[in-house]
Amino acid sequence: MPQIICENASLGYEGRPIVKDLNFTVNAGDYLCILGENGSGKSTLMKTILNLTPPLAGSIRMEGLKPTEIGYLPQQTQVQRDFPASVQEIVRSGFQGRCGLRPFYTREEKALADRNLERIGMEGFAKRSYRELSGGQQQRVLLARALCATQKCLLLDEPVSGLDPKATAQMYEIISGLHREGITVIMISHDLSAALDDATHVLHIGERIFFGTREEYLHSGVGFQPRKED
Amino acid sequence: MLNTLLTYLSYPFVRYALIVGVLIALCSSLLGVTLVLKRFSFIGDGLSHVAFGAMAIAAVLNMTNRMLIVLPITVVCAVLLLRTGQNSKIKGDAAIAMISVGALAFGYLLMSMFSTSANLSGDVCGALFGSTSILTLTKTEVWLCLILSAAVLLLFTLFYHRIFDVTFDENFSRAAGTHVEAANLMIAVITAVIIVLAMNLVGSLLISALIIFPALSAMRIFRSFLSVTLCAAVVSVTCAFLGIIISILAGTPVGSTVVAVDVAAFALCALIGDMRYKI
Ligand SMILES: Nc1ncnc2c1ncn2[C@@H]1O[C@H](COP(=O)(O)OP(=O)(O)OP(=O)(O)O)[C@@H](O)[C@H]1O
Numbered sequence: 409m410p411q412i413i414c415e416n417a418s419l420g421y422e423g424r425p426i427v428k429d430l431n432f433t434v435n436a437g438d439y440l441c442i443l444g445e446n447g448s449g450k451s452t453l454m455k456t457i458l459n460l461t462p463p464l465a466g467s468i469r470m471e472g473l474k475p476t477e478i479g480y481l482p483q484q485t486q487v488q489r490d491f492p493a494s495v496q497e498i499v500r501s502g503f504q505g506r507c508g509l510r511p512f513y514t515r516e517e518k519a520l521a522d523r524n525l526e527r528i529g530m531e532g533f534a535k536r537s538y539r540e541l542s543g544g545q546q547q548r549v550l551l552a553r554a555l556c557a558t559q560k561c562l563l564l565d566e567p568v569s570g571l572d573p574k575a576t577a578q579m580y581e582i583i584s585g586l587h588r589e590g591i592t593v594i595m596i597s598h599d600l601s602a603a604l605d606d607a608t609h610v611l612h613i614g615e616r617i618f619f620g621t622r623e624e625y626l627h628s629g630v631g632f633q634p635r636k637e638d
Numbered sequence: 639m640l641n642t643l644l645t646y647l648s649y650p651f652v653r654y655a656l657i658v659g660v661l662i663a664l665c666s667s668l669l670g671v672t673l674v675l676k677r678f679s680f681i682g683d684g685l686s687h688v689a690f691g692a693m694a695i696a697a698v699l700n701m702t703n704r705m706l707i708v709l710p711i712t713v714v715c716a717v718l719l720l721r722t723g724q725n726s727k728i729k730g731d732a733a734i735a736m737i738s739v740g741a742l743a744f745g746y747l748l749m750s751m752f753s754t755s756a757n758l759s760g761d762v763c764g765a766l767f768g769s770t771s772i773l774t775l776t777k778t779e780v781w782l783c784l785i786l787s788a789a790v791l792l793l794f795t796l797f798y799h800r801i802f803d804v805t806f807d808e809n810f811s812r813a814a815g816t817h818v819e820a821a822n823l824m825i826a827v828i829t830a831v832i833i834v835l836a837m838n839l840v841g842s843l844l845i846s847a848l849i850i851f852p853a854l855s856a857m858r859i860f861r862s863f864l865s866v867t868l869c870a871a872v873v874s875v876t877c878a879f880l881g882i883i884i885s886i887l888a889g890t891p892v893g894s895t896v897v898a899v900d901v902a903a904f905a906l907c908a909l910i911g912d913m914r915y916k917i
């Protein structure tokens with residue numbers, strides 16, 4: 409069942425295209441890995457899917473998925489170093505999209521927020537101060553926030569940037585766990601081999617655009633080749 | 639001393655001053671946390687100068703109820719300042735400096751040219767540093783202040799989570815479908831209302847202190863948004879109350895006394911914060 413359909417989309421800012429003629433479809437339950445060099449327009453694609461920037465041409469539409477049902481993990485979260493916020497407050501703020509004009513979170517939402525902290529292995533951190541966590545822990549908290557925003561689809565913009573190898577492996581483990589639970593995952597990554605272990609589909613943007621399954625990608629010779637699998 | 643205090647408290651104007659002062663302190667501290675964290679404190683500063691200019695216009699026109707003209711002008715400027723501040727193509731801070739200093743100069747010019755008052759420098763000084771006007775509040779002004787503060791408190795509670803969200807991470811809020819611009823607009827308008835109210839208490843040059851100090855004090859001790867907000871409110875209300883009482887007993891200017899107590903509270907909180915994280 410298609411969830412996100414991109415047809416002949418051109419992406420860019422203020423009329424200047426960065427990516428042209430983009431076509432791909434994401435089905436429910438897919439794990440799409442977006443690859444490409446710095447500045448090739450990966451984050452722009454994600455922002456266009458989220459309706460933060462309009463496509464210059466063509467369309468990106470969603471089926472059976474409301475914009476407020478997507479969980480987003482931005483590439484950079486510019487949180488000031490002195491921002492006073494507890495982990496719990498941040499995770500719960502993931503519900504804001506579905507709150508509408510309701511001023512407070514319901515009991516179910518609070519319980520779900522706690523469960524999402526467990527899912528990413530951060531139970532017991534609820535009352536801790538966000539700014540006193542390590543980079544990897546902070547990234548996980550933001551993933552839990554994204555999980556509160558969705559049951560269906562996660563958009564992750566370089567979720568492992570700045571993490572050490574161990575934390576990176578843990579992060580990928582958590583993400584593929586969520587994928588196995590049935591959540592659609594769209595992830596931007598530079599870390600080719602690790603990402604390709606889990607992904608079902610690959611979108612490579614840049615000079616040449618490639619979209620296909622992981623197997624097709626490995627035989628296509630687009631982009632940098634990962635370690636050869638024989 | 640207690641007797642003198644009780645005598646003073648039996649006067650309605652002292653009670654009015656306390657009520658109004660505490661309410662203003664409460665509202666400004668609640669918004670202060672957001673303004674400091676969003677790096678919006680500059681809006682507060684710019685607006686206070688605008689409010690001074692508007693006050694000068696009202697004085698020249700000899701309006702009986704100055705709020706009627708000061709409030710709309712300040713609110714409109716809040717919206718304008720927010721726009722320029724967010725537009726990265728214009729140098730935001732320069733535009734704000736221009737507006738605020740311009741309003742200050744323009745206000746003083748107007749007052750010196752057209753003022754019928756015999757005590758010009760006294761008037762100007764009062765508008766800048768807070769006059770005794772807090773002790774001469776009429777019943778209407780007290781009511782106006784009550785209603786406006788109630789509105790601010792209500793909005794703040796209803797939108798508390800939204801305010802947290804857009805303060806913490808605007809991008810995520812936007813992706814989640816929150817109208818970030820609307821939220822920012824609301825914050826700017828509420829700030830304008832608070833500043834106009836606070837002019838009575840501390841005068842336009844000292845308003846920023848009322849907004850910033852309680853938030854900074856609370857941030858020294860606490861680490862979550864809710865506890866910082868609550869602590870800022872408590873600190874600010876206590877300081878306003880003490881400040882007004884001290885100023886009445888000692889005969890010092892109300893505004894600067896309140897701010898001085900705020901500064902002392904900040905020093906105390908910084909000390910507590912240091913000790914708490916050393917142990
Ligand atoms: N807000 C913006 N306005 C105008 N141009 C922009 C804007 N944001 C990004 N760009 C430009 O669009 C291009 C693509 O940027 P984008 O952030 O999508 O790259 P990316 O593929 O995510 O790169 P990275 O791997 O470094 O994250 C860049 O050349 C960048 O300069």
Ligand SMILES: [Mg+2]
Nearest residue numbers: 450451452483
């Ligand atoms: Mg990017």
